[in-house]
Amino acid sequence: MRVTLERSNLLKSLNHVHRVVERRNTIPILSNVLLKADGASLEMKATDLDLEITEATAAMVEQAGSTTVPAHLLYEIVRKLSDGSEVALTTNPDGNSMTVTAGRSKFSLQCLPEADFPDLTAGAFTHTFRIASNDLKMLIDRTQFAISTEETRYYLNGIFMHAIEGDGGLKLRAVATDGHRLARADIEAPSGCEGMPGIIVPRKTVGEMQKLLDDPDVVVTVEVSEAKIRLTIGSVVLTSKLIDGTFPDYQRVIPSGNDKELTVDCETFAKAVDRVSTISSERGRAVKLALDAGQLTLTVNNPDSGSATEELAVGYDADPLEIGFNAKYLLDITNQLSGSEAVFMLADPGSPTLVRDSAGDDALYVLMPMRV
Template structure:
């Protein structure tokens, strides 16, 4: 194999694929990136057996072929080469090393045979559709923060993506929850998404999708089956196994009868929560909300360091209420409110609270209270 290409093209592709590769691997081939040169392009592929990313870049191919080399080392080499450089990749006659040349620099990397590289892309897909990258990113951004990191409840370690019938039509909906909070976002379902299986996209895959979306105006091709999802973003193809589990009936968690409505300016609320939580302990980041006629008092009491209060003017006409929340969770949700106003729908100090954007009903958030 012998191929020459621009350093910028190679670095961009390596930055996309090498993130999939775990730093520590007990299986040596999983530390490598597969390089295949043919037909005027170099195709790169990396996998961790659950997630696979491939990308093709233009190259001058003098001799077709394929091999695998350590992904992180190759990425570091190319990253440190000067801007505008050309990079030559050539396999040696001994079949054990790949020579990387650029200007006066020369590196020899140990290879492992292409035949050892695993392929997780076998099997068909039952549903396919396309949607704007901005819409997919929005669904992910507004729900990702609520993904559980508790490995024992593995079925919560991702975003539940599914189609639902609503009075407004068929919606493509994303939901995530960790048992303490829930985030839901939706958009009109694109053609082909109706009837798709409900799938749980793993947390690592969600993070990679976020990083790969660099052009919000592009279209993303989505293919689905019960076991896998494949996304095509221009020259990049991401294939991932799905979480094999049953996502809980989240609709039962969303409160329907919360009749106490609090409206507050998002920026004022977020900065006030951030300020008073400065003295809270890391273990118990509880903020007490005392809500009365037209005003909200936020209070934190930490026996080890002191107390803090701050008062805000709000819209609230229901009976007074004291309720506590985790400060970090409040800030996470506030960061997803895109308009200037957040709407809290409350019931009592022990029941979940529904939080929505004052001018956008495409997303909702549910937060469990804390004892304060």
């Protein structure tokens, strides 16, 4: 194999694929990236056996061929080469090593045969639809912070995506919860979603999708089966296994009878919560909200370091109420709101609270209270 290409093109593609590769691997071939030169392009592929990313980039192919080299090592080498340089990748005749040449720099990397590289066979996809990059990114951004990190409840370690019939027709919905908070976001369902199975997209895949969906003008092709998802984003193809489990009936935890409405300026509220929580203990992070007509008092008490209070003018005219929340969870939710105001629907100190965005109802959040 002998191929020459622009350093910036090689770096961009390597940046997309090398992130999938785990730093520590018991299987040596999984530390490598597969390079395949053919026609006028160089294709790169990396996998961790659950997630696979492939990208092709334009290149001058003098001799077609393929090999695998350490992914992180190649990425670091290319990253440190001079900007604008031409990079030549050449495998030696016996295929045991590959030379990376750019200007006066020359590196030799150990290779492993392409035949050892695993292929994440996709199988047949039952549903295909096309979706604007910014719509898919919105679904992910609004919900991913609520994904559980508790490995025992593995079915919560991802975003649940499904098509659901709503008031305005069919919606594509994303839901995530960790048992303490729940995030739900909707968009109008693209054509092709009809009858799609409910899927749980794993946390690592969600993180990669977020990074790849950086161009708002791109249209993403999504293919779904009961076991896998494949996204084509420009020249990048991401294939991932799905979490094999049943997502809980999240509708049951969304309260419907909360009648005490609190309207608060989002930015002012977030800054106030951040200030008073400075004094809270790392473990508890509890902040108390005391509500009275037109006024909210935020209080944090920490036996080890002291206390803090702050008062805010708010829209509230129901009975006085005291309720406690985890400050980090409050901040996570307010960071997702695009409108200027947050609307809290409360019931009592022991019941879940509903949070909506004043900008619209395409997303809602449920937050469990804390004892304070």
